[in-house]
Amino acid sequence: MDAGNTAWVLTATALVLFMTPGLALFYGGMVRGKNVLGMLMQNLMAMGLMAVVWAVVAFSLAFGDAGNGGFIGNFEFAFLHDVGPELIDQEFLGFLTIPFVVFAGFQMTFAIITPALITGATADRLRFPAYMVFIGVWLVLVYSPIAHMVFGGGWLADLGALDFAGGAVVHMNAGAAALALVLLVGRRKGYPETPMPPHSLPLTVLGAGILWFGWAGFNAGSALAADGIAAQALMNTFLAASAAMLGWLVVERIKDGRATTLGGASGAVAGLVAITPCAGFVGGMAPIYIGLIAGAVCYLALGLKKSFGFDDSLDVVAVHLVGGLVGALLLGFFADASINAAVADEGVFLGGGGRLLWYQVVASAVTIAYSFVVSYAIGAVINATMGLRVDDAAEDEGLDLSQHAETAYAD
Amino acid sequence: MDAGNTAWVLTATALVLFMTPGLALFYGGMVRGKNVLGMLMQNLMAMGLMAVVWAVVAFSLAFGDAGNGGFIGNFEFAFLHDVGPELIDQEFLGFLTIPFVVFAGFQMTFAIITPALITGATADRLRFPAYMVFIGVWLVLVYSPIAHMVFGGGWLADLGALDFAGGAVVHMNAGAAALALVLLVGRRKGYPETPMPPHSLPLTVLGAGILWFGWAGFNAGSALAADGIAAQALMNTFLAASAAMLGWLVVERIKDGRATTLGGASGAVAGLVAITPCAGFVGGMAPIYIGLIAGAVCYLALGLKKSFGFDDSLDVVAVHLVGGLVGALLLGFFADASINAAVADEGVFLGGGGRLLWYQVVASAVTIAYSFVVSYAIGAVINATMGLRVDDAAEDEGLDLSQHAETAYAD
Amino acid sequence: MDAGNTAWVLTATALVLFMTPGLALFYGGMVRGKNVLGMLMQNLMAMGLMAVVWAVVAFSLAFGDAGNGGFIGNFEFAFLHDVGPELIDQEFLGFLTIPFVVFAGFQMTFAIITPALITGATADRLRFPAYMVFIGVWLVLVYSPIAHMVFGGGWLADLGALDFAGGAVVHMNAGAAALALVLLVGRRKGYPETPMPPHSLPLTVLGAGILWFGWAGFNAGSALAADGIAAQALMNTFLAASAAMLGWLVVERIKDGRATTLGGASGAVAGLVAITPCAGFVGGMAPIYIGLIAGAVCYLALGLKKSFGFDDSLDVVAVHLVGGLVGALLLGFFADASINAAVADEGVFLGGGGRLLWYQVVASAVTIAYSFVVSYAIGAVINATMGLRVDDAAEDEGLDLSQHAETAYAD
Amino acid sequence: MKLITAIVKPFKLDDVKTALKDAGVAGMTVTEVQGFGRQAGHTEVYRGAEYTIDFVPKVRIEVLADVMDAERIADAIADAARTGKIGDGKIWISDVDRIVRIRTGELDADAL
Amino acid sequence: MKLITAIVKPFKLDDVKTALKDAGVAGMTVTEVQGFGRQAGHTEVYRGAEYTIDFVPKVRIEVLADVMDAERIADAIADAARTGKIGDGKIWISDVDRIVRIRTGELDADAL
Amino acid sequence: MKLITAIVKPFKLDDVKTALKDAGVAGMTVTEVQGFGRQAGHTEVYRGAEYTIDFVPKVRIEVLADVMDAERIADAIADAARTGKIGDGKIWISDVDRIVRIRTGELDADAL
Numbered sequence A, B, C: 001m002d003a004g005n006t007a008w009v010l011t012a013t014a015l016v017l018f019m020t021p022g023l024a025l026f027y028g029g030m031v032r033g034k035n036v037l038g039m040l041m042q043n044l045m046a047m048g049l050m051a052v053v054w055a056v057v058a059f060s061l062a063f064g065d066a067g068n069g070g071f072i073g074n075f076e077f078a079f080l081h082d083v084g085p086e087l088i089d090q091e092f093l094g095f096l097t098i099p100f101v102v103f104a105g106f107q108m109t110f111a112i113i114t115p116a117l118i119t120g121a122t123a124d125r126l127r128f129p130a131y132m133v134f135i136g137v138w139l140v141l142v143y144s145p146i147a148h149m150v151f152g153g154g155w156l157a158d159l160g161a162l163d164f165a166g167g168a169v170v171h172m173n174a175g176a177a178a179l180a181l182v183l184l185v186g187r188r189k190g191y192p193e194t195p196m197p198p199h200s201l202p203l204t205v206l207g208a209g210i211l212w213f214g215w216a217g218f219n220a221g222s223a224l225a226a227d228g229i230a231a232q233a234l235m236n237t238f239l240a241a242s243a244a245m246l247g248w249l250v251v252e253r254i255k256d257g258r259a260t261t262l263g264g265a266s267g268a269v270a271g272l273v274a275i276t277p278c279a280g281f282v283g284g285m286a287p288i289y290i291g292l293i294a295g296a297v298c299y300l301a302l303g304l305k306k307s308f309g310f311d312d313s314l315d316v317v318a319v320h321l322v323g324g325l326v327g328a329l330l331l332g333f334f335a336d337a338s339i340n341a342a343v344a345d346e347g348v349f350l351g352g353g354g355r356l357l358w359y360q361v362v363a364s365a366v367t368i369a370y371s372f373v374v375s376y377a378i379g380a381v382i383n384a385t386m387g388l389r390v391d392d393a394a395e396d397e398g399l400d401l402s403q404h405a406e407t408a409y410a411d
Numbered sequence D, E, F: 001m002k003l004i005t006a007i008v009k010p011f012k013l014d015d016v017k018t019a020l021k022d023a024g025v026a027g028m029t030v031t032e033v034q035g036f037g038r039q040a041g042h043t044e045v046y047r048g049a050e051y052t053i054d055f056v057p058k059v060r061i062e063v064l065a066d067v068m069d070a071e072r073i074a075d076a077i078a079d080a081a082r083t084g085k086i087g088d089g090k091i092w093i094s095d096v097d098r099i100v101r102i103r104t105g106e107l108d109a110d111a112l
Ligand SMILES: Nc1ncnc2c1ncn2[C@@H]1O[C@H](COP(=O)(O)OP(=O)(O)O)[C@@H](O)[C@H]1O
Pocket: D007, D034, D035, D036, D037, D038, D039, D056, D058, D085, D086, D087, D088, D089, D090, E026, E027, E028, E029, E030, E062, E063, E064, E065, E101, E102, E103, E112
């Protein structure tokens, strides 16, 4: 056991945990004032429920029987059996120099934020009980298998696809599930005719700041050690966020005539998403190029919902699905074995040919397809049984009053 | 000296320091808009004044002559004498592998937040100068002795009572002092007839998020090393918070018909309080059970103030006194020597019999009684001399204007 | 490479990165509601643009050819050439036990926040494009040379001047640049007749909390190791902030009749600024004395803008220029070789005579003069070409609408 | 001259604005208000304490008009604001001695 | 028909509401306003700069009523809102030509 | 008695207040409102979606006055609020039956 590595993963776990309140504020600032508590509460509930489901079964399904090259784990760690303060004695996980329980905790924070990401898409119209059931089932049926396939030594890892900190597991996964839910619940009342401007952009900027900060733990923590790879991942994370802000704002400036604050915050998040799969696998100026491209592409992807007529309210598809995909594919160009020896096939630009790129395409397609289909199925069942969407009067009144009997602001 | 352990305790110290601004916002969002600065300022002042009092004398009274099995320390470290960048050469504190000055700093952040916790109970009606005098005296006469008895190798520690990170020293202590002050200052004007809803629940949720994040440092930092115990404490902390949120919300849903955002945030904090004494002493699913119970019990404890007719404005008694007590007693059931060798007598459920539970009862009773009595005495003297409470006109006007000549919000 | 040290510097880097959103909120709360996004966006843009400029050239100009005793670095690390996950093999930087890329990242977060500090002075009236050009050029022509002279083994370091974490490089530098810009852009419309009270003091307090928290990374991270010096720096940082809050409030109370919340927050920041150059070089009660003096002096320095008739809107000169100077000079009195062997000449109060004090005077004068002159020149050129200031109508409308086509708050 | 004042549901403001434009009205002034009436308020819960809020958010619209237009404008507002559910609000018409356009000093009908 | 408008201290709103209910009034409309008058404002201090704020928060209450009820209602408001200290506010009564209930189109007394 | 109501640009409030004081007016009541009229609103952009906001922030000033002072007061307001640019706002004068000072029960001119 290494105290330095443990110190860093403890810190990183706290940082990623902090991201979900950050996300709550990032999203909460963007909705109307009558729905802000609805949004905050959905994110809080992800913190509440996902942790318990994770302990009970989802961690084991993701990381049980790790390295089996398969589709899902087993029940060996259910109810946190054998998850304690010692090192884990298992082949695939044997590289860990940190207490096994903090590995479980670190991964738990990912399992919390991933379903929370979805809430931006369905803002202002989900019934709270239906939401709870959805994320509970979703963690087990969607998140755990994908986490196993990619992080837990499942078949996508075996194939050779790379995902440093969750471009597939977290972002494309959440983005595809968001799309599925949005198609099921339909558009907000009044969308798109009625303007629904953000009720508090300072909250959104604060949320973006917390996300940016926490992402240091997300990406550099995924090294699971305080080493050169963690250091590189940290630098890449910050550079990509900055460059993506610039990329987004330049395109926004050209297309809309203004560089907006919401654009700055959104661009940074897009860059953080895109660098997630790449963080510990690229170096030098690559994160800046990845960020610039991701910022510009994600901005342009905002148009998708207009073109296809769906109401992805806070643009989870454009930022997380597209951003995650951009990162995963660009890794096929920029992956660099001199940064991380785990890069078996280098990227196109490093002379590694197209092999890694192909794996990235496969892993992305599998993730998106699996997540979309299963999320849609779960959502459809809930919709048919308990109903996903609040009724008209409740939507007019706002989620804060109708779901939680509260108002966000008073004198 | 160990760099890994030092890295973690440095981080933990910063995290706990950050909790007090978090608490300020958590409380500040709950009061009316005309009192929010009053609340923020009381918390800021705890950061200002307690640090200086700590350096001058309180640290020495808590940790001087550590391990003496007594009631209070001495003056050996007054004015930070011998508190520097080296290891401390002392028997009881000799286990530390970190610079002594960061131990003093880490403990200082506890001494800052403990009196700050009290401010929620007396919200909207304390005179600022009286508050300053109160916390200054309180730190020396109440906090230091209790910290010494429990953390500093005093008689409660010798007895065999366990308190990993301050269930007694911080939470029951602050809760009992809050009760004493509330009885002295009386109810807010208009309470309970006039509704006084929270003026900004997003601030409260943000505050809860910061507290949750910082609590990683509070509890896992109390291991004073980046080891398996710290890792276990971190996981336990997060699981208890999540479970307590669920416990609180289930009971709230049943009793009030709604799961509220304020309930979600409050439940999480209740869980964090309850796990504090247990964090490094339990494992497996225990934190989830502790959290569930604490969430439910603290929700029910909200009724105390109605039954007994006192105005504990932001429920410091229900959350901190009761929550801390629940945690301390449940440790008597769940303490697990396989998690931490410092557990001499295991809990009831681990076959250790009732011995530890009895020590926990004693330590809790002593803490609550001592804190209540001495806090009441200090408060009574201040009340008789300078007056604890603002006058009627100032209370109507609000603390922001009457105490600080400011308004929180403008165009 | 040391994992413990790396863990701490990773953490510190994240902490300092988080300070800029904190600063954005600290300042953003103080401006009027129609300008808050303008303020937030200027700070976000510092995060976006400075990181990229740093990677491209500014890091290399600051730390290239480190230890040359000169005025500026070279281009050896331009485009992050040779900046990777390994240790750096260079004489002056050879003391580093952390991956070189995280050193570059840590220093990058300083390069982000330094120009961001300036935005408080010119609040509510800068054109956004002009601001971008200004900070881009400024980083290269002002920040990099000063960082090289002081941190990069340039001539001020060689001379014997001490600056632990940037009293000169960050604070006096930003303060002098702020003064230069303020003289160029002139006063806000309506200043000083029209009251322009802070639109949201809770945001400001939140920002101060984040700054305080992040400053742990700023100062203790500047030890670049998790050792006794880092520990001492952390403690000194927190004690100075607390004491400065008290110092500020006492004088405020005497002069204005009230201790204000804004005063509490401002005082703490003043203390953090003043302790920055001293953090790892002093010990015992020194940080408390430094804080008390800095709080009182910075409060009094608020009067400068009235006396000289300039509109330093959020008091960057009083807090950062004066605060940084107070710290730098007091280091000449309190520097203590028993805390840090790098203190070659101890301070006046430790019997070291006036030698160090003299170096501090020289370094401060050089920094202020260089920064003021070059900043003024850059600003003047931009003013003459593209114009620094928005027109009257845009200023009336506010920066949010005129520069970014957004409003901060809606229903 | 006449002043038409209407209290309507907030989400109807846009429809009323359109109806007024169609009716040839060039200006209006809008205030956020709280209404109390037959329409029930709502209940909020904070930590087990239940509060009943009697007031309902409404908007108050003021339109200055010529005597002969007043009725027509009131009708236009009523038609646009009507949902048929309790709480649709009130409209009232009152007399104004004189109207001034500040910019030009024009009076009454010319001031509109 | 008549319109009674009252400017009162915010913390008196609840008492006024109760008094109006007791007086048989079925509805009212309330606006947050700032008052300027004999009652002194307050002083704020920000970083050494002292500002005097002349305005005092008040609420404005509007009640539509039948001609014969107007005086009685005004009296009820005055009684409920009175503290006897400077700044209690004003009440005024003015004429209304016509009142419409939007939901039904009912007029005047029927619209109340 | 008369009620003078003015809709003016927010940044002119201070000037109007001074003018009213100079005109011997002892009190007034101010409300934040949104105006719609000839003056153009503005455009906002959020993630590529452009919104046009027609409403412009204004303040509404109410002054109760004696019949014979009304015109003079209206003129004072107009002079103080005028910028000459579109959107300066309106002033109107209407009749008030009776004014009561809540504190004392004084009526009409005595209530001012
Ligand atoms: N007597 C009254 N005076 C002033 N405003 C009233 C009066 N009665 C109702 N209102 C206003 O009209 C709104 C709607 O009235 P309400 O009685 O709820 O429904 P309806 O108009 O459909 O009968 C109220 O919220 C209030 O703002």
